[in-house]
Amino acid sequence: MTEDDQLDLRQTLGRFATGVTVVTCLGDKGPCGITANSFSSVSLDPPLILWNIAKVSNSLRAYLAAGHFAINVLGADQRELSHHFAQSDHTVFKGVEYSVSEHGVPLLPDTIASFECRTRETHDCGDHFIIIGEVERFDSNDGDPLLFFGGDYRLCGNKL
Ligand SMILES: Cc1cc2nc3c(=O)[nH]c(=O)nc-3n(C[C@H](O)[C@H](O)[C@H](O)COP(=O)(O)O)c2cc1C
Structure with missing residues (x-):
């Protein structure tokens, strides 16, 4: 694919609306x-979820080595957290409130859902790794989701 084709594909993929999560783990240099x-959800029995991490990510090694990780699903009022954790910076938890799971994984407060997972499989796939986790604990709260669509954050809590 040419660079233009890649840009087109990226923009077309962006037509699929998603929620926004912050995936956390404990690396050897800290959270x-x-x-x-x-x-994405994968299976209910056993309870499996997945996410993808870019091979260029500075924290790739930490996530591939981590035995546990957490998916923190952001609410509509947590756009700043999304910005914050989209930065390339190893001191990224400075100034961020969090608690710690029994496996040492950071958990963000006031999210609309969280899933504490044991890393079950990692798959080398193109320019990303797919990480599959088995859900060991989960929690949910009321609140509208933060959405991402067409490269922008969106709000929507309305039922059709
Ligand atoms: C809304 C949004 C969704 C993102 N989704 C992913 C993703 O699923 N996987 C990924 O590797 N990076 C994703 N990114 C980019 C990473 O957050 C960003 O590249 C990363 O935090 C940069 O720091 P790092 O190099 O230390 O990983 C996303 C960014 C935004 C703003």
């Missing part, structure tokens, strides 16, 4: 967080 909208 890691990365904004990700590639989260």
Whole structure:
């Protein structure tokens, strides 16, 4: 594909609306967080979810090595957190409130859902790795989701 084709594909993929998550784990240099909208459910029995991480990510090694990670699903009022964890910076937890799971994984407060997972499989796939997790604990709260569509954040809490 040419660079133009890649841009077209990226824009076309962006027509698929998603929620926004911050995926967290404990790396050997401390807590890691990365904004990700590639989260998806996979299976209920066993309970499996997946997300994708770019091979160029500075925290790739930490996520591939982590035995546990958490998916923090952001609410409509958490756009700043999404911006924050889309930065390339290893001190990214500075100034961010969080608690810690029994496996040492950072958990963000006031999200609309969270899934604490054990890393089950990682797959090398193109320019990303697919990370599949088995859900060990989950929690949900009321609130509208933060959405991502066409390269922009969106709000929508309306039922059709
Ligand atoms: C809404 C949104 C969704 C994103 N989804 C992903 C994703 O699913 N996987 C990924 O690797 N990066 C994703 N990114 C980009 C990463 O958040 C960003 O490249 C990363 O935080 C940069 O830091 P790093 O190089 O330390 O990983 C997304 C960014 C935004 C704003």
